[in-house]
Amino acid sequence: xRNPLSDKVVEIKPSxxxxxxDIVSEMKDAISLGVGExxxxxxWHIRDEGIYALERxxxxxxxxxxxxxxxxxxxxxxxxxxxxxYDPKSEILITVGGSEAIDLALRAxxxxxxxxxxxxPSYVSYLPCAVLADAVPxxxxxxxxxxxxxxxxxxxxxxxxxxKILVLPFPNNPTGAIMEQRDLEEIAQVVIDHxxxxxxxxxxxxxxxxxxHVSIASLPGMKERTVLINGxxxxxxxxxxxxxxxxxxxxxxEQMTKIHQFAIMCAPTNSQYAAVEALRxxxxxxxMMRESYNQRRRYLLHRFQEMGLQCFxxxxxxxxxxxxxxxxxxxxxxxxxxxxxxxxxVVPGTAFGDCGEGFLRISYAYSLENLKVALGRLERFIEKLxxxxx
Amino acid sequence: MREKILMFIEKNSRIDLKELAVMLGVDEVMVANELEIMExxxxxxxxxxxxxxxxxxxxxxxxxxxxxxxxxxGQGFDNVAExxxxxxxVQSVYLISGGFxxxxxxxxxxxxxxxxxxxxxxxxxxxxxxxxxHFILKKYKEHGTVLCTGESDERMLVTP
Numbered sequence: 055x056r057n058p059l060s061d062k063v064v065e066i067k068p069s070x071x072x073x074x075x076d077i078v079s080e081m082k083d084a085i086s087l088g089v090g091e092x093x094x095x096x097x098w099h100i101r102d103e104g105i106y107a108l109e110r111x112x113x114x115x116x117x118x119x120x121x122x123x124x125x126x127x128x129x130x131x132x133x134x135x136x137x138x139x140y141d142p143k144s145e146i147l148i149t150v151g152g153s154e155a156i157d158l159a160l161r162a163x164x165x166x167x168x169x170x171x172x173x174x175p176s177y178v179s180y181l182p183c184a185v186l187a188d189a190v191p192x193x194x195x196x197x198x199x200x201x202x203x204x205x206x207x208x209x210x211x212x213x214x215x216x217x218k219i220l221v222l223p224f225p226n227n228p229t230g231a232i233m234e235q236r237d238l239e240e241i242a243q244v245v246i247d248h249x250x251x252x253x254x255x256x257x258x259x260x261x262x263x264x265x266x267h268v269s270i271a272s273l274p275g276m277k278e279r280t281v282l283i284n285g286x287x288x289x290x291x292x293x294x295x296x297x298x299x300x301x302x303x304x305x306x307x308e309q310m311t312k313i314h315q316f317a318i319m320c321a322p323t324n325s326q327y328a329a330v331e332a333l334r335x336x337x338x339x340x341x342m343m344r345e346s347y348n349q350r351r352r353y354l355l356h357r358f359q360e361m362g363l364q365c366f367x368x369x370x371x372x373x374x375x376x377x378x379x380x381x382x383x384x385x386x387x388x389x390x391x392x393x394x395x396x397x398x399x400v401v402p403g404t405a406f407g408d409c410g411e412g413f414l415r416i417s418y419a420y421s422l423e424n425l426k427v428a429l430g431r432l433e434r435f436i437e438k439l440x441x442x443x444x
Numbered sequence: 445m446r447e448k449i450l451m452f453i454e455k456n457s458r459i460d461l462k463e464l465a466v467m468l469g470v471d472e473v474m475v476a477n478e479l480e481i482m483e484x485x486x487x488x489x490x491x492x493x494x495x496x497x498x499x500x501x502x503x504x505x506x507x508x509x510x511x512x513x514x515x516x517x518g519q520g521f522d523n524v525a526e527x528x529x530x531x532x533x534v535q536s537v538y539l540i541s542g543g544f545x546x547x548x549x550x551x552x553x554x555x556x557x558x559x560x561x562x563x564x565x566x567x568x569x570x571x572x573x574x575x576x577x578h579f580i581l582k583k584y585k586e587h588g589t590v591l592c593t594g595e596s597d598e599r600m601l602v603t604p
Contacts, residue, residue, distance in 0.1 A: 069604060071604045074602055075601070078601045079601065086601040088602035088603070089600070089601070179604075349467035422467075
């Protein structure tokens with residue numbers, strides 16, 4: 055029999071998180087700080103709308119781009135939140151989660167050999183999706199001393215004549231880093247000067263704790279160079295509904311829609327109806343959840359301080375990214391021992407890129423009670439490690 | 445800040461003050477002061493415990509009683525409301541709009557005790573025109589807390 059597999063796919067490394075997941079799932083009574091999704095249930099009025107849509111028999115395909123009603127609500131939302139206007143007819147596409155939008159954007163814009171600039175640590179799928187689209191991924195290692203923001207100098211030093219796309223993953227999973235307006239302005243200038251395009255993954259936009267989230271698409275000259283990606287998973291606690299969207303200039307969107315049409319057809323109809331309700335009447339839920347995450351964020355940072363665990367202050371998403379270099383072990387060793395000895399799951403920073411070495415991703419999408427128990431165990435564990443060293 | 449403190453302690457009044465201050469990003473002394481002032485001003489009226497009595501061996505019966513009354517000159521409903529709420533077994537009294545005037549929530553040990561209160565005490569008040577008593581059969585949700593289900597974390601332990 056011939057080899058049935060694609061070399062390109064075989065060569066892609068499986069997600070580092072997957073590996074850790076397998077270890078965790080063998081432990082029965084482990085508690086976790088390892089999830090990348092909200093602990094809140096989807097607000098009931100949104101779920102109710104989903105149920106109602108089913109009752110009314112809304113069980114058929116929608117148009118490829120998604121319900122016009124939903125695209126109009128998204129356009130209104132973006133106008134109100136990031137002061138940027140998108141045409142619901144030609145510039146907005148409803149996707150199966152933000153992840154599909156990442157894949158579509160890369161596939162629609164890449165020619166073989168084009169370079170995609172990917173800042174890391176970042177979400178696990180940019181790099182493999184770029185490889186699948188025949189791009190050459192160019193990783194930019196972000197640094198703790200810059201609070202894991204992307205700087206102009208870092209970007210400039212990775213640009214070559216083949217550079218085409220910059221992936222901009224802020225607020226960031228796993229570091230919790232954000233980019234403020236002045237940071238983005240510097241990046242936008244480089245992007246324009248070097249005729250690049252941006253895929254801006256803003257799935258955590260609503261979870262910004264310092265100032266209102268700023269989108270690079272809202273800066274002068276950037277809308278026509280940006281594919282903006284957002285969705286309902288994080289802001290409205292709707293991960294399982296699998297619903298996201300992309301906004302892009304018509305030229306790009308036409309090609310993205312083509313791939314979506316052939317590969318996906320349309321996003322889940324039921325979820326789309328629920329999402330209309332989320333955008334119309336969900337602002338208060340989002341504010342309530344944001345406040346709650348922010349309280350836990352402060353609590354976590356305070357506890358790290360008490361333990362003497364070094365951690366920069368993140369202002370976005372629901373992750374903190376403490377540094378564990380003082381213990382002289384790799385992130386994976388630390389996470390594995392922590393799991394075995396204290397039965398708490400955290401994700402090694404290396405799951406999000408090699409430069410995540412020496413860090414852990416700790417999620418605060420947990421109730422305060424859970425956080426307290428888990429942090430108590432963390433404290434005990436690092437005291438033990440410090441004693442071992444002395 | 446007051447609103448944030450209130451919103452938090454309304455759900456969890458046993459929170460450690462230091463932790464609350466950390467979570468709100470303010471000084472502990474400030475939180476303590478605010479709480480004291482709000483207690484003095486009567487904004488915070490008490491720190492109660494929510495109990496699902498049906499899970500204990502203590503028998504309790506709760507009734508919602510609709511009361512129609514004749515308002516009195518110069519006092520409206522206040523005087524009759526006061527005469528009702530002074531009874532310790534009365535949990536709540538509300539003046540409400542609609543088909544009747546006062547909603548009285550009463551807690552007793554037995555059905556008999558509650559009906560005795562209604563027939564002996566409540567109905568005999570001069571301004572009271574009529575009453576309608578509804579007994580609570582099952583409490584699903586109280587003060588924003590669902591009483592009848594235990595929820596567990598359905599999420600996978602590690603996700604990207």
